[in-house]
Amino acid sequence: MSDIVAKLKGIVGEEYVVTADMSQYLRGNEQPQAVVFPGSTEDVAGIVKAAYDAGIKVNVGGKVVDTKGLTGGIAIVMSRMNQIEEVDPENLTCWVQAGMNHQEFVEKILEKNLYFPPEPYAVSTSSIGGCFGIGDVDTKAFNYLPTRTYILAYESVLPTGEVYKIGTKCIKCVSGYDLIHFITGTRATLGILTRVLVKLLPKPQAYRAVVADMPSLGAAAQAFKAIQKRKIFPTRLNALCKALGNEIMETKGVLVLVDLEGFPASTAQNALEVEAELRIAGATFSKIVEDKAEYDELWAKWLKVREKINLQENKVKFTVGPAKVPNAIASLAGIVGNLEENPGVLVEGLNGKLTVFTENAENDAVAINKLAMSLGGNVCGLLGNKLKSKAYNEDHNEIINVLNSIRSQFDPKGIMAPGIKF
Amino acid sequence: MLSQSQVNKLKSILGDKDVITSKIGMYAYGYDGTMLEGAHVAVVFPESTQEVVEVVNFCREQGIALVPRGAGTNVSGGTLPSEGSIVINFARMNKVLEIDLENYVAIVEPGVVNWDIQEILAKYGYYYPPDPASWKASTIGGNLGESSGGPKCFKYGVTRDFIYGLEVVLPNGKVIWVGGRDFSSEPMYDLTRIIVGSEGTLGFITKAALRIQPVPQAKRTMLGIFNTPEDCSQAVADIVAAGIIPTTLEMMDNLIINTTEDYAHAGNPRDAGALIIIEVDGYAADLDAQVETIRKVCEKDNAKEFRIAKSAAEVDQIWLARRVAFGSVARVKPNYGINDITVPRSEFPKAIAGIEKVKKDFGATIGIVAHAGDGNLHPLILYDQRNKEEVDLLHKAEMVLCELALSLGGTVSGEHGIGILKKALMPKEFGEQTLNVFKKIKRAFDPQNKFNPGKIIDL
Incomplete structure (x- = not known):
């Protein structure tokens, strides 16, 4: 057993680390050395810190993980973190763990006469974490605005293993940089969302x-x-x-x-x-x-x-x-x-x-x-x-420089979401 | 102070009339709504992106900081010039470059005044929803810098929700377009969202693609008058619980009702504890039912009076008090400190109670105007700037109000930004790790810390 697998078992427990028959949790042709199922933000932080210290690549998914660039790395499946923690009808908000299935969340919220408009990216597997990780502009976005509109606060594990929180139940907040909406669509390159405070609407009549x-x-x-x-x-x-x-x-x-x-x-x-x-x-x-x-x-x-x-x-x-x-x-x-x-x-x-x-x-x-x-x-x-910049004969490299500059500030060793290249 | 060769270089880029270095000429660009003053060495007025680039490149070479400015209506000190900086004023980049109604886009320069674009769009039956109170003076660039709010935010969202894309001059002098003419064109990271609200600390916006909308089919305006602020806040909560998201839920307390009556005779009862202006908009077929629901809610929550505007004149009459609210307090004291603390809507009654306590504890005169649907309060602390004791009291009371918002799970700024005025409160609102993440963002864009330094965070 490799050192990292032993460490992972020490963090989440032996039963939540899989090193054989992993295919049901993976999408793609490359093979990580382990699939791990954290049960808490602390677990995620421990896993990421261990991977960061060892310089091992990490990717994350709700039920399945994209393996591009993940050979020998760690696939984190968030499906154990699947609870609605708090529904607040008065403020039209809900704290939910990132591994909760997106469509199941929509349905549970509807039972409370509340509404979460964003459409699941892939209805059979998408999680709430994935919903904001991808940050789609879905077919309802004209009326309801894009997915990012529905995140009010979150807890995230940085690629270096530290945990930070940002946001409130207020729909208006301009305190500090708008990481709350910026994080949407970053596809785990800047960290792993573990809990999200989502904005809800009254159920349509x-x-x-x-x-x-x-x-x-x-x-x-x-x-x-x-x-x-x-x-x-x-x-x-x-x-x-x-x-x-x-x-x-x-x-x-x-x-x-x-x-x-x-x-x-x-x-x-x-x-x-x-x-x-x-x-x-x-x-x-x-x-x-x-x-x-x-x-x-x-x-x-x-x-x-x-x-x-x-x-x-x-x-x-x-x-x-x-x-x-x-x-x-x-x-x-x-x-x-x-x-x-x-x-x-x-x-x-x-x-x-x-x-x-x-x-x-x-x-x-x-x-x-x-x-x-x-x-x-x-x-x-x-x-x-890229195509637009080429057509205008502009310097597309500057956009790439900005993206890489942000990414390297968050992830100096480049361990997160290795399949995503700018 | 700039050397003559530095001044000459700036004039060679911009022309003589677009560079000011005289003390008297610079004065008007050295302060903002906070009444604090900065210490800049020049004011420049670029008229094109290329001129902005050249100014940025020159200042980078010279190690000079740049502070962006629109109309200077900022109330958090975000546009206050830092020591030895050059103010880059975007007021002359004020062209509306394109209006594409069928595709719901307008492309504008940052110096366009919010009200001006609204007037243009209104001719075609369209509008741009963000409507900060300063909209008759404030520029789109300034609104973007602060991600400004306004009365319509409860239903429609704030400035960041209406920006498709931006042309930005980076601190290294390069120009990038982030986003596009829709919400699907971000280059993976949503750079538009991190730049909006960054108070000019990450880049200077030189063009913006705004999302515009057709004016809704219909609108209804109502006024609820209550004996107590508590009843008023309960009505706000109950309207939302009834499944209605009004366009506007604007509240005023007893002090403001009285100052507006003194000033404009709006016709509201002086003994009322609070009032709310409620507007709903949407498809015409729905609005009668919504008005009826709201009427019943207000009656259940002990409204002493409920009015529905039946004509444009009655709409104006209902809005009159709110429109003059800020100016009207001058009848009590010559100055007011405006805050923008925001709390979860459920904590609104506690926020009101907390403000009452601050009044008593400090012996302060405070009136409240609030975007009640958002939980966004504007406690106006009235004072006389010539009286140092009152100024000190103002600053202390404002800090206590911010701490009150944080204790209720809110934020120190719902729509005005951090600037320098609320920077000291950042460690109280955010943990150390979150502040470190803010610094990562700043370093990624501006490692030399030359774009509006000292605002939001210190590196």
């Missing part, structure tokens, strides 16, 4: 969904523009190509999924107006879903499809702004081929964001970024930033 079978993505996009012109801003306004849509319901063409949450009168009225616009744009079938069980089943299926999209490696996500979506759709086929036959196209009407599966993501991203930039957008994230 009414729900409706509108589904439609549209002849094309272009027709769906035109309907989305018309809906916004009516000043209707649904919770979700998504269109899925036939291949993805059929995993939710059978359609001849593109599946449009519209989610309307809110107060009873406007929700009912908006559903009628949305359906009318979809019909005008050529829907061959449409339906307003009023039954709550049917509504829940529909969005549960959507979350499965969302997981599939998010875990697909060969894809490009890009934004163009809501009004430019029809233009983007019209031009995209020239890059990736017939969109109606593509295995994965998602249009987020309000975010002005598109996702497309492609066998040659790296090359296509360059062409797609050029297209997106011509429409005022870009490919998302670090890749998009």
Whole structure:
């Protein structure tokens, strides 16, 4: 047994360190020397400190851990830290441990007539820690704002093993640097979240969904523009190509999924107006879903499809702004081929964001970024930033310098999340 | 004091009229809303990103610190010039570069006044939600520096929630764009969020992409008048518990009700313990039901009066007292210290009680204006700046108020920032490790500590 494995067993107990048959806890081809299951912040701090002292790489996950760059390292699975510690309805907040399953959290909170809007990144495995670690801008973000909006405070273990806390139950706080929101999306490169104070909302009083079978993505996009012109801003306004849509319901063409949450009168009225616009744009079938069980089943299926999209490696996500979506759709086929036959196209009407599966993501991203930039957008994230900077002939290295400078301040030995390179 | 060659170099970058070094010329740029004064050696007025870069590069070579400034409405000392620094005033970078209504984006320079962008957007039926009280004077750059709040924050969020991206000049003179024209374009780390609210200590913002929104279909304005602040705070809690997040929940206590009556005759009862202005907005079809729910809540919580505005004139009448609240206290004392302590909403009644105790303990005159939905209080401590005893008392009472907020699980600053005024309280709000993390952030951007040094933390 290696020294580090012995140390880990001393910290969390022998039963919570796995060194054989680890595959169920891992995603990827590389092999860490141990999977460890901490039960407390102190456990996490002990594990990280031991790894830091020994210069051993560490990555973390809710149920599964990405092994990229983790050969010989330590995979920390947070699933034992899965408790809701405190629900505070008066302040609309909740302390929750980072390993709690995201969707389970949403459901438990709903039972208390409270609401946590962010969508799970991968509904079957995502944890609350992962939710903020990834910091997605999900398909509800136009109305509810991005995931980072829902973190008010947290406890984190630094890559050097120290624990720090920041934040309060106040929704307004400008004391010190805004680490509270900055930490969202840092993917464990700056430390491991162990407990999070999340912001909640009152549960919506009414729900409706509108589904439609549209002849094309272009027709769906035109309907989305018309809906916004009516000043209707649904919770979700998504269109899925036939291949993805059929995993939710059978359609001849593109599946449009519209989610309307809110107060009873406007929700009912908006559903009628949305359906009318979809019909005008050529829907061959449409339906307003009023039954709550049917509504829940529909969005549960959507979350499965969302997981599939998010875990697909060969894809490009890009934004163009809501009004430019029809233009983007019209031009995209020239890059990736017939969109109606593509295995994965998602249009987020309000975010002005598109996702497309492609066998040659790296090359296509360059062409797609050029297209997106011509429409005022870009490919998302670090890749998009790099492509954008190259296109402008600017010094992309300066962004990388800033990112690396921050990372090295937090993690001087570079042990955390080794798969993430800038 | 700068040497003549240093002054000449700055003038060669900016032009003669955009460099001030005379004592009298610099005076107006040496203080802010705190009434404290700094000790700068020049004021410069860049008009482009390139000029900012050249000033930054020159000052870095010369070892001179730079202090950014917009309209100087800061009330935490964030814009006070440090000893020997140059004030870099962004007021002339005030162009609205683009408004893209269909994609909900406006691109502006930092010197644009918040109110000016609101007026432009209003013509098209759009708006930019962050609305700090200083919005008629304060600049977008200043709002970004402090991550300013305002009455609409309870429903819509603060400045950081409405920024898609920024052009930033770093302390090394390099220019980066962080974020983009949407929320999905950050280069992995959300650099926009760490720069917003950093009070110009990490980089200087030279352009900002703002998220703009269509004006909601409808709005209703209500006024609840209560015998006691406790009843008023209970109503706030009960409105939220009823599933309604109002746009605005603005509270005023008895002292402020009376100073505003003296000043503007707003028509509110002088014997009221507190009042709240409540606004809801959204789809027109929903608002009648929400108003009815709020009316019932206020009645249950012993409101002595509940008014619903039926016309634009009545809306203005309800808002009149709040709009003149700060100015009206001048009838009692010539100066006031404004604080922005914030507590969890559930602790709001205890905060009010704590402020009452501070009044008694210090013999101070304190009026309260509050964004009650956020738990964000503005206890206005009235004093006379010419009376040293009163000034000393003000500073002591403000510290006690901050400690009160911390004891209730709150923060010393909900929307004004730390600057220098509240820096001493940072170790009381944060543990040593957290302060060390703040220093890591500062060192990552500005290892030489030349961008607004001495603000928020000391390295």
